[in-house]
Amino acid sequence: DVQLVESGGGLVQPGGSLRLSCATSGFTFSNYWMTWVRQAPGKGLEWVANIKQDGSEKSYVDSVKGRFTISRDNAKNSLYLQMNSLRAEDTAVYYCVREIAARHWGQGVLVTVSS
Amino acid sequence: VVMTQSPLSLPVALGQPASISCRSSQSLVDSDGNTYLNWFQQRPGQSPRRLIYKVSNRDSGVPDRFSGSGSGTDFTLKISRVEAEDVGVYYCMQPTLWPPITFGQGTRLEIK
Secondary structure, eight states: OOEEEEEOOEEEOTTOOEEEEEEEESSOGGGSOEEEEEEOTTOOEEEEEEEOTTSOOEEEOGGGTTTEEEEEETTTTEEEEEEOSOOGGGOEEEEEEETTTTOEEOOOEEEEEOO | OOEEEEOSEEEEOTTOOEEEEEEESSOOBOTTSOBOOEEEEEOTTSOOEEEEETTTEEOTTOOTTEEEEEETTEEEEEESSOOGGGOEEEEEEEOSSOSSOEEOOOEEEEEO
16 A cells, blocks of 8 residues: 655744655655645645656745755655745645655645744 | 636535536646646545546546546536535646646535
């Protein structure tokens, strides 16, 4: 079975940093684009970033460009999201998602940006 | 690409059909000839789950009462007979013209 398990969320002050991790299993990680999607409390889904199989291509939603960095370690079957200069509007559940077409989703991890 | 869903709230009696519309601001026909439009279900307290990919293909394990149709910029998700477990929010999503990948606002289905 495909499994995606996020970790690293929590409470952080505005301007702070967090690094999210996503441990994967049940599929050949290096064969797939990977994606982060977020959902603010009570709101809809928002695509955050994508990364190609070998890490050579990355894309971001405009609101996080220059602040967030997506990366991956194919040897560890893991996906990451480094989040810097966090703002209150970054408060959300962050989902690790397999593929651009979003076939499989993790359970999500909550990031709360507040003083 | 802006994805616009309607209605945003959908009360439906058990056993009755339901229909959700999703319109895109640009055609979702890719250069490879495929149309990439997906539908997701998010039950209360759960992660989203993909139901339909490339307009009309049901994912494994998805009941056949769910169907997708449409073309170009106009798409529909239909539930032939609503069951209690169908309560939740439904989203369309386009991974054709990106970045950014975009979702519709979501349609909340409730039992009348």
